[in-house]
Amino acid sequence: MLETLVLQPTPFCNIACTYCYLPSRDDRRTMSPQTLDASFTRVFESGWAAPHLTVIWHAGEPLVLPVAWYENAFAIVERLRPPELRVRHSIQTNGMLLTEAWCAFLRRHDVGIGVSLDGPRALHDAHRVARNGAGTFDRTMAGIRLLQAHEVPFHVITVLSRDSLDDPEGLVAFYLREGIDQVCFNVEESEGDHVSGLFGAPDLRQRFTRFLDRFWRCARESGRFRYIREIDGMLPRILRPEEATLRNEQVVPFGMLTIGCTGDVATFSPELLGLRNATYGDFVIGNVHTHSLAEMQEGAVLQAMARDIGAGVALCHEECAYFSVCGGGAPVNKLTENGRFASTRTRFCELTQMVPTDLILDAVERMERADLPAAAGVG
Ligand code: SF4
Structure with a gap:
């Protein structure tokens, strides 16, 4: 069953992050209305789409296309959508092109938003740079403030570098200061033409374990984080009933x-x-x-x-x-x-599966030793 449809409205990206692996980020082509129509026709006619289909607009920077382009795209989806099927749209963006009009659109269509933000200015600007090499922190934060002002819920995705891995407390303090309470982490990977020095480091698993452990503890102590993907995304998979099957x-x-x-x-x-x-x-x-x-x-x-x-x-x-x-x-x-x-x-599965699972099982074990109810406060 098809649960997630990822659409690439354009390969073009307005910036040039040093760790970007996308080979076509200079390609300015955009998806035509005919291709949009054919895409959703193919998906819906197959009968394979799940009753709740997630559509992710990703790759390149989706917001380089105007609001009107998405109004038209969403109208095409609505026209073709079988009535019994629900579609939730979601956009992954660098946040730099957000405007009042975008915020109104996102609210109107209840679009899920992920903003790429690597932490405070020095960490973010070390890798997330414009084509002229200048940092993009100010424009990304301006976008985040617009989302906050318009009460558009969002999460951030932070790519961890050597420096941020060693400073989980600093990242917690930054997110709290900026009112960010939903976070996801990626460790800079080797993908496509991009080779990550960090990903090959022999002690990366230990360092990421230390990072996530400290981040989770500090976040819990603050009581102000609603979602840490690496923990909250894994918890239901670990604590699910035995008969519930896992779908990858x-x-x-x-x-x-x-x-x-x-x-x-x-x-x-x-x-x-x-x-x-x-x-x-x-x-x-x-x-x-x-x-x-x-x-x-x-x-x-x-x-x-x-x-x-x-x-x-x-x-x-x-x-x-x-x-x-x-x-x-x-x-x-x-x-x-x-x-x-x-x-x-793989190194990726060590970081995304093994480390979070080990940390959660350790926490459950500590709670059991302390004779606390398992459901209370794992997160
Ligand atoms: S965590 Fe285990 S099951 Fe998952 S990809 Fe890695 S080796 Fe395979």
């Missing part, structure tokens, strides 16, 4: 679908669209203008990826103690880190 949409064909601005389609990890590989080419399984999803399912590239990703999941099932909360990881990271889908452990 990245390892299921058509669990996630990514559609580029010309209508090219990829599935599994969204980051695959835009990469190239000797075995799977450009990972494109079809185009919405020429193929139905059912036809894409029969294609050779999809079949090869499904076979190899499935083999990787089977290996994970056999070998990994974290399988019950992870479900076999992120195929793109297996491919970029291990060179093949049919593999198991």
Whole structure:
């Protein structure tokens, strides 16, 4: 079942972060109304969309397109949407182009917003720079203040660098000062052409464990954080009833679908669209203008990826103690880190699955030792 649809309205991005892996960030093409129409027609006619479908507008900077473009896009979705199916839109942005008009639009359509913000000015401006090399902190914060003034709920995604990893207290203090209470962390990765020095560091797992442990404790003490993805996203997976199955949409064909601005389609990890590989080419399984999803399912590239990703999941099932909360990881990271889908452990899964699980289980154990009710205050 298709739960998440990622759409790339344009590959173009207005800035040039030093860790960006997107190969087409100078490409100014935009998705046409015909491609939008064909995309949602293909998805809805397939009958594979979940009753609550999340549509994420991502890749490049989505807000380089005007509000009117999204008004039209959302109207197309509404026109084609089967009545029993709910769609929730969500946008990942650098926040620099937010305006009053954007805030009104976001509120009107109840759009979920993620803003990329790497922390205080020095941390943020070290990597998140404009094309002339100048830092983007002031404009991103201006966007965040607009969201706050218009009471548009949002979370931030912070890419952790060497410096921020060593200062969780500083990050907590910064978010509290700025009224930010929903946070997600990514550690700077190697992806596409970008090679991260930090990701290969031998002590990264220990450092990230220290970081997340301290951040979580300080955030709890403050009592003012509503959501830390690494903890609050993992808790329901760890504490779920035994009979509840875990679904990893990245390892299921058509669990996630990514559609580029010309209508090219990829599935599994969204980051695959835009990469190239000797075995799977450009990972494109079809185009919405020429193929139905059912036809894409029969294609050779999809079949090869499904076979190899499935083999990787089977290996994970056999070998990994974290399988019950992870479900076999992120195929793109297996491919970029291990060179093949049919593999198991990655640095990415250590950081996103193993470290949070260990910290939560430690906290549960401490509570049990203290004889506190398990439901009280894990977060
Ligand atoms: S944590 Fe890593 S090795 Fe374990 S199941 Fe997930 S992807 Fe596989």
